[in-house]
Amino acid sequence: MKPADVDEFFRRLAAIEPEPKTELNYVNAYTLLGAVVLSAQATDAGVNKATAGLFKKVQTPDAMLKLGEAGLKEYVKTIGLFNGKAKNIIALSRILVERFKGEVPGTRGELESLPGVGRKTANVILNVYFGQPTMAVDTHVFRVANRTGMAKGETPEAVEAKLVKVIPAKYMGHAHHWLILHGRYVCKARGPECPACVVRDLCAFRDKTKVKDAPSPGKTKS
Numbered sequence: 001m002k003p004a005d006v007d008e009f010f011r012r013l014a015a016i017e018p019e020p021k022t023e024l025n026y027v028n029a030y031t032l033l034g035a036v037v038l039s040a041q042a043t044d045a046g047v048n049k050a051t052a053g054l055f056k057k058v059q060t061p062d063a064m065l066k067l068g069e070a071g072l073k074e075y076v077k078t079i080g081l082f083n084g085k086a087k088n089i090i091a092l093s094r095i096l097v098e099r100f101k102g103e104v105p106g107t108r109g110e111l112e113s114l115p116g117v118g119r120k121t122a123n124v125i126l127n128v129y130f131g132q133p134t135m136a137v138d139t140h141v142f143r144v145a146n147r148t149g150m151a152k153g154e155t156p157e158a159v160e161a162k163l164v165k166v167i168p169a170k171y172m173g174h175a176h177h178w179l180i181l182h183g184r185y186v187c188k189a190r191g192p193e194c195p196a197c198v199v200r201d202l203c204a205f206r207d208k209t210k211v212k213d214a215p216s217p218g219k220t221k222s
Contacts, residue, residue: 001150003166005202009150010171013178020177022128024048029104029129030038031055034064034089034182036124042079050076060091061102088116106130120156123176133172133205135163140183141176147187149204 001009017122023044026032031051038047054075058064064072072086079085092114096102104125105111111122123136135141137156139161145151151162167175194200 001148001166001202003203006150006166007065007168007171009148009177009199010167010175011201013182014171014174016198017178017181020174020181022124022177025051025055027055028061029125030061031059032129033092033104033114033117033121033125036090036121038076038079038085040085040121041081047107050079061096064089064093065097069138085116092117104129111217119160123160127176129172131173133159133169134176135167135172137163138180139189140187141179143189144179144183144187146154147192147205148199148201154218 018169022032022056024032024035024039025048026035034054035047035051038050054072058067069086069090072089073082076082076086095114096104100110106126106129108119108122108126111125112119120136120138123134126132127136128133136154137145137160142153142156142159145159145163146153151159151166153159153162163179164172171178182199186197192205194203194205197203
């Protein structure tokens, strides 16, 4: 995709949704971190349903440690892979208390040092809470980047690197949310709604009447 087309791509998405937000519910940096960890291979709607009661009771690492792993599992047992996620949340909560005075750190290295926190999760926290122009590549972003031809790559890391390079700086603050929302509601995995797509003419997807699956990203730590 040409630089002018990338600029126009985001201009149109911005015109529709000037201030896109994460669809995960949270009350502070810690609950956002917990929600993002829980969202790996799960839907935001499913996570929000599970955390509705949890976040009324628990909003700090100390409170989570008091709840304990067994107590946490009772809240999140409807979420896929909840056993491992609960274990990681308890472990990262302990580290936050012991090393970071109960606060969520604002650097990539510190975030990725936490159990269950990989590059994608760190990017979400840095972007959503700390306002940094990062690019979190989930399955939606990976698919849209490849299908449109904006940033083709075999891995999330490769796609991230290309997106950061080609997306104009003025759009980077919200770019990953625009791509997520576009992939979730328009450029869907099995049935892209090309006739209703506002960036259809900019997209490199050749057959806009039939579905062709984009390559699947390799498994990485979220």
